[in-house]
Amino acid sequence: MKSGIRCVSLLFGLLSAVGAFAAAPDPIPERLAIEHVTVLPMSNEGTVLSDMTVLIQDGRIVSIAPASTTRAPRGMKRIDGRGKWLMPGLTDMHVHLGNVRMMRLFLRMPDLQQSALRTEDLFTPFLANGVVRIMDMQSMSETIGQRVEVDAGRMLGPHIVAAAMIDGQKPLWPVGMTRVAVTPDDGRQAVRDASAEGYDAIKVYSRLSFETFSAIVDEARRLKLPVVGHIPERGSGRTKDFFQPGFTMVAHAEEFAQRAAQPSVAAIPQYVDMMKQNGAWLTATLSLDERLLEQTKDPQSLHSRQEIRVLPPLMRDMVLNQNPYVAAASPQRIEFLTQVVEFNRELVRAFVAAGIPVVAGTDAQVPGVVPGFSMHDELAALTRAGMSNRQALEAATRRPCEWLNLSAECGTVEVGKLADLILLDADPLADIGNSRRIAAVILGGRYLPRAMLDRRVAALAARR
Numbered sequence: 001m002k003s004g005i006r007c008v009s010l011l012f013g014l015l016s017a018v019g020a021f022a023a024a025p026d027p028i029p030e031r032l033a034i035e036h037v038t039v040l041p042m043s044n045e046g047t048v049l050s051d052m053t054v055l056i057q058d059g060r061i062v063s064i065a066p067a068s069t070t071r072a073p074r075g076m077k078r079i080d081g082r083g084k085w086l087m088p089g090l091t092d093m094h095v096h097l098g099n100v101r102m103m104r105l106f107l108r109m110p111d112l113q114q115s116a117l118r119t120e121d122l123f124t125p126f127l128a129n130g131v132v133r134i135m136d137m138q139s140m141s142e143t144i145g146q147r148v149e150v151d152a153g154r155m156l157g158p159h160i161v162a163a164a165m166i167d168g169q170k171p172l173w174p175v176g177m178t179r180v181a182v183t184p185d186d187g188r189q190a191v192r193d194a195s196a197e198g199y200d201a202i203k204v205y206s207r208l209s210f211e212t213f214s215a216i217v218d219e220a221r222r223l224k225l226p227v228v229g230h231i232p233e234r235g236s237g238r239t240k241d242f243f244q245p246g247f248t249m250v251a252h253a254e255e256f257a258q259r260a261a262q263p264s265v266a267a268i269p270q271y272v273d274m275m276k277q278n279g280a281w282l283t284a285t286l287s288l289d290e291r292l293l294e295q296t297k298d299p300q301s302l303h304s305r306q307e308i309r310v311l312p313p314l315m316r317d318m319v320l321n322q323n324p325y326v327a328a329a330s331p332q333r334i335e336f337l338t339q340v341v342e343f344n345r346e347l348v349r350a351f352v353a354a355g356i357p358v359v360a361g362t363d364a365q366v367p368g369v370v371p372g373f374s375m376h377d378e379l380a381a382l383t384r385a386g387m388s389n390r391q392a393l394e395a396a397t398r399r400p401c402e403w404l405n406l407s408a409e410c411g412t413v414e415v416g417k418l419a420d421l422i423l424l425d426a427d428p429l430a431d432i433g434n435s436r437r438i439a440a441v442i443l444g445g446r447y448l449p450r451a452m453l454d455r456r457v458a459a460l461a462a463r464r
Helices: 007-016 100-107 119-128 141-151 184-196 210-222 265-278 286-297 299-304 306-310 313-321 331-354 373-384 389-395 398-403 432-436 450-462
Strands: 032-039 049-057 060-066 077-080 085-088 090-095 131-136 159-167 201-204 227-229 247-250 281-283 421-424 438-443 446-449
Touching: 090 373, 090 398, 100 141, 100 313, 119 131, 119 141, 119 306, 119 438, 119 450, 131 398, 141 159, 159 184, 184 210, 201 210, 210 227, 247 265, 265 331, 286 299, 286 331, 286 373, 299 306, 299 313, 306 313, 306 450, 373 389, 373 432, 389 398, 389 432, 438 450, 446 450
Parallel strands: 032 077, 032 085, 090 131, 131 159, 159 201, 201 227, 227 247, 247 281
Antiparallel strands: 032 049, 049 060, 085 421, 421 438, 438 446
8 A cells, every 4th residue: 555645646546536625624633442241352262352441542542441441531431331342344345436427428428517515525424334434446546535524533434445446448437537558558558647646556457457467466466556456358268367466356257157157166276276376366246236136026126126316416316216237127137136146146255265355335326226225235245155244344444554555554453453343232253233232433543433424424414
């Protein structure tokens, strides 16, 4: 991860940030004492710490000690943690964080007003669901501006990891949402540009040629930028050649499902070998295809899902009334998605058994995949694919911070780390569904109780 961005990109990002300057400054981090709480550190040791007091100051954890021997210093805000569980905040390793320019391009609405999307409205569902860090997989200059606002404390939102997307000739997404590289030289220059502009990672996409893909991965490795993304040449059967040093994470389980015309469970052992030999990780996005199958089979299911109400009106209308996945519904499409869902579960089960690291990501903002809420769908999906509850929680806490090279800052509950935490009313190790039972979120030492989060979510749902 890079520690900073250059002055030119900082200025451009700030000027481009969507609604950033409309947000009021956030409260300073509080001095907190969470007393008599059960701590789930999510460390390698797998320890559970009972009846602890956790002290937080200046946005970091300063003490974790038995409650019987710890007194909260005078002036600390005391939180009764009896009957509650404290664990690291969640990381969604695959999201698409919107902005007005993105929607103008995607919807082909050049006259869309700047007020159509407010950045704080995009952040609220993440925070309300305990998602404190996101990896944006289609980052633009506006994303850099959003990241600056969060990091400076001027807006309450999750930490943002910004990945610049690069696609090939006839890109699947509009230019501006993606960069285009037709030749290897184009690819290397696109990586150099992304590095200079302050992006944290490179996302490779489906229409890159093999030669350009290879040049991108090589240049990114030279510049110490991690590469994540799709495996190009879908349906061609060519897979192993793409696993090169520097291509360190595949963005979806479904990437392997689409290597041939039909998903092939018989090919999974080969994929296991490719991943292990390259040291690559997987972002599963299992719940993505489950949601796509659900809404393709039954479009009315979208109208019964309450979380869709929290989307900004522009996005809500797109999901309910202009949904491209509903428009493309057919018996053949339903059958294909059914096969993909089944394949994905078998793939993840095999990867976990082989020791290949799997992290949680949702592809949030794909129509029907609601930010924040989808993370808990993903945790449940990972357990259905054979992960234990602990493994699923690690996939959304410790593991992402390891891949991001941020283990010193996040991913576990340890002294010295950022106080980005969630306080739960029930034990998620006993039932993964308890990850939804959030009593409070602690973001950089700011205490966000359930009542506050609920008010923010209700305000979103009421917006028309």
